[in-house]
């Protein structure tokens with residue numbers, strides 16, 4: 001109670017959530033379920049895409065770092081070309097990240113500052129790999145499932161097959177590495193979407209209970 005007899009507005013225990021998971025784990029599904037619970041979602045993958053579209057804020061620096069061959073005819077980053085270069089050469093990957101990560105972080109902070117709800121969820125596919133986000137969120141939520149389930153889900157996507165899915169899974173952080181940085185793990189395997197939503201809701205209630 002303050003001098004005017006007013007109580008301070010309730011503050012949830014957890015104000016920022018870092019959400020991550022391997023490809024096909026169900027991370028995007030959980031992100032939407034958290035939105036249904038009332039979180040404000042900041043999607044760092046969407047931010048990265050916007051930064052590298054024609055006229056995107058990262059394009060001048062990327063063009064001078066990697067030359068015209070890294071740029072498509074319409075002025076976007078040639079993502080496939082850069083993916084291959086970065087995969088083959090760690091120095092290219094580091095340079096790319098040095099340009100993109102600060103811009104992603106800046107835009108993510110800007111979007112979070114606009115949030116009207118009490119809780120912000122940052123959807124960060126590479127949260128485990130980056131080392132940057134762990135210290136910047138109150139809690140890390142990892143969506144996990146077996147690699148066989150990841151591959152089966154991704155292979156259903158248009159333009160994907162099991163071999164391509166397996167390659168991406170092999171390049172990402174291991175399940176063990178993800179689990180090691182988690183405050184909570186949702187094991188999204190062999191459960192219906194409705195059960196998954198129940199699990200998300202109960203974790204949400206637990207984490208956002210007011211002090």
Ligand code: ADP
Pocket residue numbers: 021022023024025026027028029030153188189191192193196
């Ligand atoms: P990610 O963002 O981790 O790559 P998605 O959330 O896009 O994964 O999920 C991959 C696919 O698997 C989507 O089609 C999604 O609807 C489906 N999926 C995820 N979890 C479940 C589940 N528990 N039951 C049925 N389908 C699921």
